[in-house]
Amino acid sequence: MKDISLRAGGAAGDGIASVGEVFCRLFSRNGFYVFGHNGYQSVIRGGHVWFQARAGHDRVWSQGDGCDILYALDRATVEVHARALREGGVIVYDPEKFQVPSELVPAGTKAFPVPTLEFARKFSPQAILQNAAGMGACAALAGVPLATLDQVLTDQFRKKKDILEQNLGASKLGYEHAQREMGAIGRALPMKGGASKLLLSGNQAIALGAASAGLKFLAQYPMTPATSIMHWLADHAVDFDILVKQAEDELAAINMAIGASYAGVRAMTATSGGGFSLMVEALGLAGMTETPLVVVEAQRSGPSTGLPTKTEQGDLNMMLGASQGEFPRVILAPGSASAAFRATRRSFELAEEFQTPVLLATDLFLSEDLHSVDREELPLDYDPPSLFQVPEPTDGSNGYKRYLLTPSGVSPRAIPGQKGLNFVAGSDEHDESGHLISDVNAGIPMFIELRKKMMEKRMRKLQGIVQATAPPKLEGPAKAEVTLVGWGSTALAVRDAMRLLEERGIAVNYLNVEQPYPLHTEPIARMLKEAKRPVLVEQNFSGQLGRLIRAETGIDLPVKLLKYDGEPLYPWEIVGKVLEVSGRVAS
Amino acid sequence: MSLASAPPKTAGPALKVVYKSQTKPTWCPGCGDYGVVASVERAVASLQIPPHEVMVVSGIGCSSNLPHFLSSYGFHGLHGRAMPVAEGARLANHGMHVIVTGGDGDGWGIGLGHALHAMRRNLDLTYVVMDNEIYGLTTGQASPTSTLGQKTKSTPLGVIEEPVNPIALALAAGATYVARGFSGDPKHLSDLIAGGLKHRGFALVDVFSPCVTYNHLNTFDFFRQRVYKLENAGHDTGDLVKAFARAQEFGPKIPTGLFYRVDRPTYEDLEPALKAGPLLHQRAGIRGKDKVLDEFI
Ligand SMILES: Cc1ncc(C[n+]2csc(CCOP(=O)(O)OP(=O)(O)O)c2C)c(N)n1
Ligand code: SF4
Ligand SMILES: [Mg+2]
Numbered sequence: 001m002k003d004i005s006l007r008a009g010g011a012a013g014d015g016i017a018s019v020g021e022v023f024c025r026l027f028s029r030n031g032f033y034v035f036g037h038n039g040y041q042s043v044i045r046g047g048h049v050w051f052q053a054r055a056g057h058d059r060v061w062s063q064g065d066g067c068d069i070l071y072a073l074d075r076a077t078v079e080v081h082a083r084a085l086r087e088g089g090v091i092v093y094d095p096e097k098f099q100v101p102s103e104l105v106p107a108g109t110k111a112f113p114v115p116t117l118e119f120a121r122k123f124s125p126q127a128i129l130q131n132a133a134g135m136g137a138c139a140a141l142a143g144v145p146l147a148t149l150d151q152v153l154t155d156q157f158r159k160k161k162d163i164l165e166q167n168l169g170a171s172k173l174g175y176e177h178a179q180r181e182m183g184a185i186g187r188a189l190p191m192k193g194g195a196s197k198l199l200l201s202g203n204q205a206i207a208l209g210a211a212s213a214g215l216k217f218l219a220q221y222p223m224t225p226a227t228s229i230m231h232w233l234a235d236h237a238v239d240f241d242i243l244v245k246q247a248e249d250e251l252a253a254i255n256m257a258i259g260a261s262y263a264g265v266r267a268m269t270a271t272s273g274g275g276f277s278l279m280v281e282a283l284g285l286a287g288m289t290e291t292p293l294v295v296v297e298a299q300r301s302g303p304s305t306g307l308p309t310k311t312e313q314g315d316l317n318m319m320l321g322a323s324q325g326e327f328p329r330v331i332l333a334p335g336s337a338s339a340a341f342r343a344t345r346r347s348f349e350l351a352e353e354f355q356t357p358v359l360l361a362t363d364l365f366l367s368e369d370l371h372s373v374d375r376e377e378l379p380l381d382y383d384p385p386s387l388f389q390v391p392e393p394t395d396g397s398n399g400y401k402r403y404l405l406t407p408s409g410v411s412p413r414a415i416p417g418q419k420g421l422n423f424v425a426g427s428d429e430h431d432e433s434g435h436l437i438s439d440v441n442a443g444i445p446m447f448i449e450l451r452k453k454m455m456e457k458r459m460r461k462l463q464g465i466v467q468a469t470a471p472p473k474l475e476g477p478a479k480a481e482v483t484l485v486g487w488g489s490t491a492l493a494v495r496d497a498m499r500l501l502e503e504r505g506i507a508v509n510y511l512n513v514e515q516p517y518p519l520h521t522e523p524i525a526r527m528l529k530e531a532k533r534p535v536l537v538e539q540n541f542s543g544q545l546g547r548l549i550r551a552e553t554g555i556d557l558p559v560k561l562l563k564y565d566g567e568p569l570y571p572w573e574i575v576g577k578v579l580e581v582s583g584r585v586a587s
Numbered sequence: 588m589s590l591a592s593a594p595p596k597t598a599g600p601a602l603k604v605v606y607k608s609q610t611k612p613t614w615c616p617g618c619g620d621y622g623v624v625a626s627v628e629r630a631v632a633s634l635q636i637p638p639h640e641v642m643v644v645s646g647i648g649c650s651s652n653l654p655h656f657l658s659s660y661g662f663h664g665l666h667g668r669a670m671p672v673a674e675g676a677r678l679a680n681h682g683m684h685v686i687v688t689g690g691d692g693d694g695w696g697i698g699l700g701h702a703l704h705a706m707r708r709n710l711d712l713t714y715v716v717m718d719n720e721i722y723g724l725t726t727g728q729a730s731p732t733s734t735l736g737q738k739t740k741s742t743p744l745g746v747i748e749e750p751v752n753p754i755a756l757a758l759a760a761g762a763t764y765v766a767r768g769f770s771g772d773p774k775h776l777s778d779l780i781a782g783g784l785k786h787r788g789f790a791l792v793d794v795f796s797p798c799v800t801y802n803h804l805n806t807f808d809f810f811r812q813r814v815y816k817l818e819n820a821g822h823d824t825g826d827l828v829k830a831f832a833r834a835q836e837f838g839p840k841i842p843t844g845l846f847y848r849v850d851r852p853t854y855e856d857l858e859p860a861l862k863a864g865p866l867l868h869q870r871a872g873i874r875g876k877d878k879v880l881d882e883f884i
Contacts, residue, residue, distance in 0.1 A: 029884070198880060199883055208879070211873045212872055213872070217679055219675060236879065238859055238860075239879070240873055241866075241870065243678055243860035243866055244860075245675075245678065248701065249700065251701075252670075252701055253671075255672045255701075256674050256675035259644070259673060259676035260676060261675075261679075262676055263642070263675070263676040263679035264867045265679040265867055285664055285665050285668075380873050380876060380879075381875075382872055416639075417660075417683055417867070420639065422638055422659055422661075424654050424661035424663055426655070426661075427663060428663065435610055435655065436613075436663075
């Protein structure tokens with residue numbers, strides 16, 4: 001498949017992420033699909049950070065393998081990343097800052113000196129302009145018109161008009177220098193044209209999905225990689241009439257969300273595994289009080305504080321088992337930014353319809369990296385359904401049973417403030433009216449029976465959830481040599497790998513489990529039985545989805561590709577595994 | 588749909604309201620908490636607030652069963668987590684009167700952090716703590732307010748930690764109405780609770796509510812012999828420094844009544860999202876706001 005990748009690297013504080021965003025927009029503004037991957041560390045200044053922008057005429061799902069233009073702000077970047085250059089690739093560097101010894105330049109690639117500091121000084125003594133010059137050079141090498149770069153920079157410096165002219169000047173010098181001395185590289189793609197793609201992070205898609213689903217209350221405590229959900233919603237709180245509350249900790253965040261939901265508004269909290277560990281008890285509270293709740297669990301490398309800026313899918317076991325006792329829960333794990341938008345809205349619908357907590361599982365890779373979508377993939381024309389299910393009794397009498405035993409397990413929900421429907425929602429076991437059966441009634445025969453009924457009532461919702469939700473789909477050809485099986489963000493690299501394999505004439509499909517719980521057992525079992533060579537692909541050590549599938553279907557998936565080094569999956573890793581299991585290369 | 592959104596009704600024709608629940612309290616005979624539930628009932632009744640406009644949120648403990656013994660809306664949550672549930676509920680519908688109830692273990696032990704943060708936010712909540720200086724429901728362990736030297740099941744040789752001082756903590760944390768009542772004086776207590784409900788901002792009413800089963804030190808008699816009323820002692824409730832000084836008294840004389848009251852903007856006043864009224868009544872969703880997508884170009 002035809003794609004081009006620009007990579008920028010340097011120290012934290014060098015502005016690499018904003019260079020990367022500009023790289024992305026150079027292409028998305030020209031109708032390309034883009035993927036932006038931010039490789040960073042848990043420090044604010046120093047350390048090594050890099051950003052890769054990959055673009056293609058067709059959808060690019062991941063950062064891909066390798067790069068074509070490497071913009072190196074320091075020598076370390078050359079040492080770490082030069083080996084990723086593909087045939088015909090170029091290293092852009094400033095010889096005033098450091099030299100690139102020839103042994104670091106891979107065969108078939110070139111080091112291309114650009115006097116970025118010199119260009120920058122023509123406009124201002126500030127070193128920061130060097131990136132403008134560097135970006136100009138990279139844009140020329142990538143075959144992007146200077147006008148696009150001008151436009152992107154103009155938007156970026158919207159609020160800093162005083163330095164815009166200098167930036168445009170420096171970038172033009174860089175651009176013209178590269179055009180004159182080197183010209184566009186061989187892998188440069190013709191400009192595509194057409195409508196600009198939208199470029200957003202998975203977290204922005206989630207935040208947008210939540211707002212469009214009717215979110216009114218977000219309580220959150222900062223934790224990478226969930227934090228940007230709060231940032232984005234806080235920025236839009238006034239426009240969207242949403243209350244964003246930074247809580248004192250995650251215990252407070254989830255309990256606040258439960259309180260708000262109990263009081264009748266759509267509420268959400270978001271965190272990573274560490275914060276979710278603190279939320280566990282309250283998750284059961286939502287289950288027991290039958291309070292709708294959406295919790296975003298953005299996973300990162302564990303255990304414990306782990307690698308805070310690196311990705312992993314290590315929390316499925318925890319999400320499945322979090323909190324004492326048993327209660328119905330839903331776990332959704334979208335496999336793209338637009339799927340994340342849809343899944344967030346669906347989370348609110350399911351939480352509300354079944355009055356129980358829904359976990360939206362994502363991870364650092366999906367949440368923080370930048371994805372291209374078409375505008376139509378983010379439809380905002382949605383009216384959240386009314387929350388009021390119970391009419392107020394005209395006589396004010398209180399015969400209302402909040403926890404009425406019903407065939408579906410779902411009982412009509414009153415909103416506090418409604419007259420004559422007063423009830424107590426309790427974390428203790430209770431009867432249909434909400435009265436305790438945990439104290440003086442516990443163990444009395446009639447209440448033993450009732451406890452059993454209340455348990456069964458709540459757990460019945462799981463059947464309804466399975467029926468109300470779509471079973472997973474097999475992506476790719478119906479008949480395939482290898483069937484990959486995974487969940488969540490794994491879909492991204494898998495889709496790129498499937499295309500690479502298709503180009504080699506190898507048919508592969510993907511069982512994309514976007515709802516790990518409750519699992520659609522029968523269709524999954526059927527698909528797995530029909531699969532010629534199933535391969536489990538997960539970003540954790542033990543194959544947690546595989547274990548769940550075995551528990552639910554009895555089908556073992558012994559062939560696995562498991563990744564837990566903190567880095568995202570690369571398409572070539574999946575391609576390599578497929579070549580190996582299909583007997584094309586020795587294992 | 589008559590969902591509460593009105594400010595506290597303090598005047599108007601007397602409503603015939605019933606706050607008593609059909610559920611009879613399950614506390615031990617003689618437990619201090621009976622006086623507290625009666626005082627809460629009396630306070631809301633005196634302010635003519637209809638039961639469906641009241642939400643009572645509690646944690647876990649003997650005392651935290653209180654919402655079940657009232658006929659208002661209630662939420663009986665987790666040990667130590669009543670406060671954030673109440674904060675979320677109040678922010679979702681600030682037309683409701685939200686009362687938080689619980690024990691000393693619940694509020695001054697496991698939930699202390701939440702309590703202090705709610706106070707500094709000055710949310711318009713009324714927090715009634717049934718302080719029996721013991722863990723009742725778990726059968727008599729030391730609580731954060733147990734007395735130095737007190738023998739309990741978990742401290743058979745006596746408590747060796749200084750007790751927390753809820754009144755001083757609340758003053759330091761920025762609560763804007765800080766009071767102490769005694770379950771043995773329900774008339775006085777209900778006035779303090781009503782005062783808290785009328786007050787715009789965070790109101791604490793810490794209540795000596797003896798556990799007759801597990802705390803044989805801090806009994807009704809113990810308090811009856813020691814408590815006095817600040818309003819009879821010429822205390823200036825607008826003076827924070829004097830309030831701190833009174834909060835240190837815990838010996839032969841123990842003050843009850845209102846220690847401190849101040850007017851300060853509430854969280855609800857300052858939160859922009861609430862300008863358009865309770866969140867519950869606002870439009871949800873962002874239909875028509877497609878312009879937001881332009882920022883992703
Ligand atoms: C997370 C958690 N830890 C411990 C308990 C056990 N527990 C129940 S009530 C309680 C203490 C109650 O003391 P207090 O809040 O003072 O209430 P009281 O019973 O004295 O009114 C404890 C420790 C629990 N329910 N949840
Ligand atoms: S154990 Fe103590 S606090 Fe609990 S009900 Fe009995 S007297 Fe009251
Ligand atoms: Mg106690």
